[in-house]
Amino acid sequence: MATTIKNNLKEEYNGIKYILTSTMRTKLLLSIYENSKNLDDLRNELNKPSATILHGLKELENLNFVKKVQKQYQLTSNGYLLTTNMIKLIDNWYATNKNENFWNTHDLTTIPKENLKNIYLLKNANCISSTTSNLSKAYNSYTELIANSNELKIILPIFSENHLTQIVQLIENQTLHNLELIINQDILPLIRGNPLFKKWLINNENVKIISLKIPLKTFLTINNEFISLTLFFKDGHYDDSQILIDKTQDGLKWGNLLYHHTKEWRWNQ
Structure with a gap:
C-alpha cells in the first residue's frame, strides 16, 4: 500500500x-x-x-x-x-513566504495537517510584531481587535490574567454577549480560584468553557469579522510578541477549521 x-x-x-x-x-x-x-x-x-x-x-x-x-x-x-x-x-507558497518569520520560528506540530495544507487561506493575513521601542505592540493590537466584539470563540493555551481580565471587562460592559472558551484542564482550577473570573466566566450562562486534556499550542480568537493567532516557540515558551491577524472570509474559514478540529478532541478523550 x-x-x-x-x-x-x-x-x-x-x-x-x-x-x-x-x-x-x-x-x-x-x-x-x-x-x-x-x-x-x-x-x-x-x-x-x-x-x-x-x-x-x-x-x-x-x-x-x-x-x-x-x-x-x-x-x-x-x-x-x-x-x-x-x-x-502558488498561494500556499506566497502565504508562507509573506509571513515567513512567523511560521519558521514557531511550533506547528499541533496545527492539523488540513490547516497546514490550506495555509493559502491566510495569504491576506498580516503579522504584527512587538519591537524594542513598543514591547506591547502585539498585545495592544489584540486588545483593539476584540474591543467591540459581541461574540468570541477562543482557544486559550495559557493562564493569562491580562487576557482573561480583558475578556471579563467586555462582559461586564455588556459588549461581549457570548463566549466559547477552549482551555487545557490544568487552567480550569486557576480560573475557578480567581473570584472575578469565577463570577464572570464560570458562573455565567453566556460563557461556555470546554476543558481538554490535550496540550494546546495555539492561541486562536475568532468572531465573524476576524481571526487572530499567536503560537509557541519551538522550545515550548509562549510567544506574545507576534500576532497574525486576518479579516478575510478565507482567513475565517481557516480559523474555524482549526477551532472545530481542536473542539472535536473532547469527543476523543
Whole structure:
C-alpha cells in the first residue's frame, strides 16, 4: 500500500514539475483557467509569438490538459483540476513566504495537517510584531481587535490574567454577549480560584468553557469579522510578541477549521 502511494506521488510530482518548469505552459493554463481564449487573445495577453504559444498549447493538448473547440482553447477536466491545485500551491507558497518569520520560528506540530495544507487561506493575513521601542505592540493590537466584539470563540493555551481580565471587562460592559472558551484542564482550577473570573466566566450562562486534556499550542480568537493567532516557540515558551491577524472570509474559514478540529478532541478523550 505504502509503495503504491509513493509511486503515485512520484508520478504526480513529475507531472507538476513538468508544468511548473515551463513559464509558458504555466501561463497558458492560468490564462484559460476562467475563460476559453483563441490564439489572438493569448498572443495579446502573453505578448509572445504565435509559434511559441502554439508549441506550448500542443504540449498541453498531448497531456490532455487543454483542448481546442472551434478555435477556442479551454481546459479539460484534468487541466482544470491541475490548474486549481497549481494555484493553490502558488498561494500556499506566497502565504508562507509573506509571513515567513512567523511560521519558521514557531511550533506547528499541533496545527492539523488540513490547516497546514490550506495555509493559502491566510495569504491576506498580516503579522504584527512587538519591537524594542513598543514591547506591547502585539498585545495592544489584540486588545483593539476584540474591543467591540459581541461574540468570541477562543482557544486559550495559557493562564493569562491580562487576557482573561480583558475578556471579563467586555462582559461586564455588556459588549461581549457570548463566549466559547477552549482551555487545557490544568487552567480550569486557576480560573475557578480567581473570584472575578469565577463570577464572570464560570458562573455565567453566556460563557461556555470546554476543558481538554490535550496540550494546546495555539492561541486562536475568532468572531465573524476576524481571526487572530499567536503560537509557541519551538522550545515550548509562549510567544506574545507576534500576532497574525486576518479579516478575510478565507482567513475565517481557516480559523474555524482549526477551532472545530481542536473542539472535536473532547469527543476523543
